[in-house]
Amino acid sequence: QKEVEQDPGPLSVPEGAIVSLNCTYSNSAFQYFMWYRQYSRKGPELLMYTYSSGNKEDGRFTAQVDKSSKYISLFIRDSQPSDSATYLCAMTASFSGGYNKLIFGAGTRLAVHP
Amino acid sequence: DTAVSQTPKYLVTQMGNDKSIKCEQNLGHDTMYWYKQDSKKFLKIMFSYNNKELIINETVPNRFSPKSPDKAHLNLHINSLELGDSAVYFCASSQEKLFYNSPLHFGNGTRLTVT
Numbered sequence: 001q002k003e004v005e006q007d008p009g010p011l012s013v014p015e016g017a018i019v020s021l022n023c024t025y026s027n028s029a030f031q032y033f034m035w036y037r038q039y040s041r042k043g044p045e046l047l048m049y050t051y052s053s054g055n056k057e058d059g060r061f062t063a064q065v066d067k068s069s070k071y072i073s074l075f076i077r078d079s080q081p082s083d084s085a086t087y088l089c090a091m092t093a094s095f096s097g098g099y100n101k102l103i104f105g106a107g108t109r110l111a112v113h114p
Numbered sequence: 115d116t117a118v119s120q121t122p123k124y125l126v127t128q129m130g131n132d133k134s135i136k137c138e139q140n141l142g143h144d145t146m147y148w149y150k151q152d153s154k155k156f157l158k159i160m161f162s163y164n165n166k167e168l169i170i171n172e173t174v175p176n177r178f179s180p181k182s183p184d185k186a187h188l189n190l191h192i193n194s195l196e197l198g199d200s201a202v203y204f205c206a207s208s209q210e211k212l213f214y215n216s217p218l219h220f221g222n223g224t225r226l227t228v229t
Contacts (some may be wrong), residue, residue: 006157034217043118043204043220044157086155101170102158102218 006105
């Protein structure tokens with residue numbers, strides 16, 4: 001079983017829809033949770049970052065972490081065609097020695113059609 | 115004003131050859147990384163350098179050898195290339211080695227195809 005599980009999709013939605021992207025994980029030591037967006041033929045770019053449990057909002061994007069269920073979500077409101085990309089969840093913990101390794105999910109491919 | 119740049123963008127080569135990929139960052143970051151993304155988009159860390167010192171070395175065949183001549187550069191040399199090495203290799207950097215305090219900045223990747 002992978003440490004981080006993410007449905008690869010693809011997920012196809014109409015413009016204006018609310019999108020929900022999710023990841024589950026098995027390592028209860030994970031404390032830092034991130035969402036990266038990757039456009040085709042480009043490197044991933046950081047979208048959202050949360051520490052421990054709770055919600056964080058940034059414009060049309062909301063990140064949620066439920067540590068008790070080992071489940072994280074990214075919601076996109078009023079989705080736009082420009083949101084079409086692969087969304088990767090990533091997480092890490094504080095290992096001894098202080099060097100963190102970021103563990104990525106496989107990514108969910110999202111297509112928003114006009 | 116590209117922050118993290120990799121060369122080449124595309125690399126097509128035959129099995130058994132040796133090749134290098136170069137990475138440079140102009141962000142003034144202390145830590146650099148190599149990640150491998152396979153055909154299923156799964157990103158996995160290979161190596162990390164902090165101020166030219168190797169700090170993360172995952173279970174990677176020793177045909178892969180990273181080198182950091184200075185803080186701004188990280189190269190990856192691959193000997194005796196195999197078909198399974200075909201992937202996209204991403205370079206990344208962060209301000210600190212504890213990257214929960216500082217996010218990763220990725221380059222646009224080097225697409226390696228081994229025939």
